[in-house]
Each structure stands twice: as C-alpha cells, then as structure tokens.
Amino acid sequence: MKKKSITATMITKQSMLLCCKLYISESRNTEAMETVERAGGLDPETVIIKKFEDRDYNRVRYTLVSYVAHDTTGNAVYSPLQQTVIAMVEAAYESINLELHSGAHPRLGVVDHICFHPLSRASLDEAAWLAKLVATDIGNRLQVPVYLYEAAHPTGKALDTIRRELGYFRPNSMGQWVGWALPEILPHIPDVGPTQVSRDRGIAVIGASPWYxxxxxxxxxxxxxxxxxxxxxxxxxxxxxxxxxxxxxxxxxxxxxxxxxxxxxxxxxxxxxxxxxxxxxxxxxxxxxxxxxTDFSPEMIVETYRKLVSGGEGKHGLMKLSI
Structure with missing residues (x-):
C-alpha cells in the first residue's frame, strides 16, 4: 500500500491507534538493546512510547504505538507497527541467544510475548488482525514456533493456559529460568511456524486483548x-x-x-x-x-503519542524506566 498524504496520515494518527507491548528476554546486554532500539526507530510513523527494563528479571518491554489504515470498505489494510515490530524482532534474534540467558522472570523465547491492544477508536478485531500478521511473519519467515491467544486465537484461548501447558511457570534453576527448558520437539503444536524449536530463539506467544x-x-x-x-x-x-x-x-x-x-x-x-x-x-x-x-495508562499513551507525532518527534519519544 502506498504511503498516505501527510494530511491524511496525521488525521489517522490522531484517531485509530494500535498499541504493541513487545517483551524481549534481555536487559543486561546494552549492545543488544541498542541494536533492537535502532531497528525500532527506522520508521517515524511508529513511536516507542516507553521502555521498561528489569535487570533482575533480565527482561525488557517496549510499548509501541502507531495508526491503522483502512480501505474504502472499512477493512484494516495497513499499520506501520507491523514493519517496526518485525524489524525489532529480527534484531533481537540476531543479537540475543536464549541458551546464554538467565533471569528471575519466566520466559519461553528471546521474543517471549507480543500483545496488541486497541487504543482510541480502533477495535479489538483490528488488534487481532495485526497480531496474526506479525505471527505469520515470525512463524513462517523467521521459522520460530508461535502460539496465538485471546482475540488472535480461533477459540480465544487464554495466555496463561498456553503458558501453563508449556511449563512457563516452572523455574529450572533455583528460582531462575536458565537457557532453553523445553524439548526441541514441542509437546503442543504451534498455531504458526515449525514444530521444532531453535534452542537459541525459543518460541513466541502472540495475541490481542483489551487493555490490562x-x-x-x-x-x-x-x-x-x-x-x-x-x-x-x-x-x-x-x-x-x-x-x-x-x-x-x-x-x-x-x-x-x-x-x-x-x-x-x-x-x-x-x-x-x-x-x-x-x-x-x-x-x-x-x-x-x-x-x-510498569506502563502508562492507555489515556497517557494516546496523549503522549499525539504530542510526539504532532511535534514531528517520531522515534525520539522513547521514555525509559528501570528497576
């Protein structure tokens, strides 16, 4: 799809917005984080609103926002979030090895969890549409097993159910999660991607839900x-x-x-x-x-996004909070 005119894009940016929470299993490797953030700053139409990192958990979450565009019949057809999220995911896989990872927070993969939320006038269906597009990219092109949940899953399967089935809540080393902890052949068939796991990447869980x-x-x-x-x-x-x-x-x-x-x-x-x-x-x-x-409210996220895009600040809106 061709980029919209500046005026039309600005109108869209102020109305129908989607938010992505991208959780990556790393926060101690500064070079890896810089690589991921450079990838997230390539498209000025997506803004990283906030970065929350926890060194004890060895985990970081990026909160990203952009608009969703529609065709003449009202169907969602494009969001800059798709390209930006995939760029950050690829950067994470290139710079982080799950086999070398340890932390006090459970995780199943380098890119552990991606959740899409509707903001402003966008709908949960649109968040689910984008979640499934991203899941297809990660599962089929990057060859990482993906499990879908809630609005992105055909039956609305809950996130905690999937995690429980995969042993997410069981540490494998004295209150720590170290390396890859599951069999290379997964016990449950992923929704997208291969059934065999790369131990250095792990798996990803992707979904869409109302704000939590x-x-x-x-x-x-x-x-x-x-x-x-x-x-x-x-x-x-x-x-x-x-x-x-x-x-x-x-x-x-x-x-x-x-x-x-x-x-x-x-x-x-x-x-x-x-x-x-x-x-x-x-x-x-x-x-x-x-x-x-660990994050702003939806109202504050929308307000921050609107200020940043109206001022032309784009990618420079990242706000950091460390624990």
Missing part, C-alpha cells in the same frame, strides 16, 4: 516460598481477587516480588491488589513496599 495492567508489589524478604504463597492467594486461580493473575518471583538479593496482571483494572484495581498483598504478607510476618505500575 501490570502491577508489582515488592516484599522485603528473600523467602521465595512465602512470596509464591502470597501470589497464589492473591490470584483468582488461588481463590483470591477476580481477574487477577500473579507470580511470586525473586527480585534482587534482598527481596522478592508479587508480580500481577490485572485483566480488568476497572473492576479490580491496583489499590485492592496492594491491600490484599499487605494483609497476606502480614500473616507471614513480612513487610511490603508500595507497588508500582
């Missing part, structure tokens, strides 16, 4: 079993708060952390999660710090 919130609560204790117990009791799966998923993880030499996903933040927000963690931690005799969000 990630919120982490530090525990002033190195007792990982206690952190896991609290995480389980906070989560819906463990009989705790509805629409909350959580993990107890090592986070540095002096602390652990309850890492949470709030699937419906308007229903169960961070305040309730914080309060529940504090109650459960007190029962274990543990101190708790105030939790933190």
């Amino acid at each position: 919130v990630t919120y982490n609560v530090p525990l002033m204790s190195t007792d990982l079993s206690a952190a896991r117990k609290i995480a389980r009791l906070v989560s819906e799966r463990g009989g705790g708060l509805p629409t909350v998923q959580s993990l107890g993880l090592v986070h540095g030499e002096q602390s652990t952390e309850v890492s949470c996903i709030l699937l419906e933040p308007d229903r169960v927000g961070a305040d309730r999660v914080q309060s529940q963690v504090e109650i459960l931690a007190a029962q274990e005799g543990l101190d708790v710090e105030k939790g933190y969000f």
Whole structure:
C-alpha cells in the first residue's frame, strides 16, 4: 500500500491507534538493546512510547504505538507497527541467544510475548488482525514456533493456559529460568511456524486483548516460598481477587516480588491488589513496599503519542524506566 498524504496520515494518527507491548528476554546486554532500539526507530510513523527494563528479571518491554489504515470498505489494510515490530524482532534474534540467558522472570523465547491492544477508536478485531500478521511473519519467515491467544486465537484461548501447558511457570534453576527448558520437539503444536524449536530463539506467544495492567508489589524478604504463597492467594486461580493473575518471583538479593496482571483494572484495581498483598504478607510476618505500575495508562499513551507525532518527534519519544 502506498504511503498516505501527510494530511491524511496525521488525521489517522490522531484517531485509530494500535498499541504493541513487545517483551524481549534481555536487559543486561546494552549492545543488544541498542541494536533492537535502532531497528525500532527506522520508521517515524511508529513511536516507542516507553521502555521498561528489569535487570533482575533480565527482561525488557517496549510499548509501541502507531495508526491503522483502512480501505474504502472499512477493512484494516495497513499499520506501520507491523514493519517496526518485525524489524525489532529480527534484531533481537540476531543479537540475543536464549541458551546464554538467565533471569528471575519466566520466559519461553528471546521474543517471549507480543500483545496488541486497541487504543482510541480502533477495535479489538483490528488488534487481532495485526497480531496474526506479525505471527505469520515470525512463524513462517523467521521459522520460530508461535502460539496465538485471546482475540488472535480461533477459540480465544487464554495466555496463561498456553503458558501453563508449556511449563512457563516452572523455574529450572533455583528460582531462575536458565537457557532453553523445553524439548526441541514441542509437546503442543504451534498455531504458526515449525514444530521444532531453535534452542537459541525459543518460541513466541502472540495475541490481542483489551487493555490490562501490570502491577508489582515488592516484599522485603528473600523467602521465595512465602512470596509464591502470597501470589497464589492473591490470584483468582488461588481463590483470591477476580481477574487477577500473579507470580511470586525473586527480585534482587534482598527481596522478592508479587508480580500481577490485572485483566480488568476497572473492576479490580491496583489499590485492592496492594491491600490484599499487605494483609497476606502480614500473616507471614513480612513487610511490603508500595507497588508500582510498569506502563502508562492507555489515556497517557494516546496523549503522549499525539504530542510526539504532532511535534514531528517520531522515534525520539522513547521514555525509559528501570528497576
């Protein structure tokens, strides 16, 4: 598709937007991160709104935004996000080897997780359309097995279900995930791509969903079993708060952390999660710090994007937050 005129593109940029959260299993290798970010800055029509990196987890998330364009019948036909995400994915595969990776956060691949969200006037169907295009590129051209989830999956299969089937939540070395931990022939057939895994790349999980919130609560204790117990009791799966998923993880030499996903933040927000963690931690005799969000709100992301594209700043909008 030919690039639109500047005026038409600006109108689109201000209205129908898609967001991509791109999770890469690396944050300690500065050279690799620079390579990935250079690839993400090649197209000024896509903006990296925020970078969140955690050295203990050895994981980074980039939040990217761009517009989605439609044909005369209203069907989505183009988004600059596709090209930018694939460029960053290729750069990650070229500069990071999963066999050499270790970290306190679970992962299944160098490019571990890609999620697309609708923003502004865009729809979940459009986010799913883009997720499937990216999955096809990664699975068929880059030959990495891809599992689809939620709106991108034919039956809406949940992300945590796929991860549980693949052993995502089981560390293979004293609270750490080290190297490739699954058989080279996968136990479940991927939705896209080969069934055999390259150990240096691993697999990717790609989906589309309504907006979710990630919120982490530090525990002033190195007792990982206690952190896991609290995480389980906070989560819906463990009989705790509805629409909350959580993990107890090592986070540095002096602390652990309850890492949470709030699937419906308007229903169960961070305040309730914080309060529940504090109650459960007190029962274990543990101190708790105030939790933190790992990303902006959708409203702030849209506002930041509009300011950047209106000012012609494009790729220079990256904001960094390290833990």
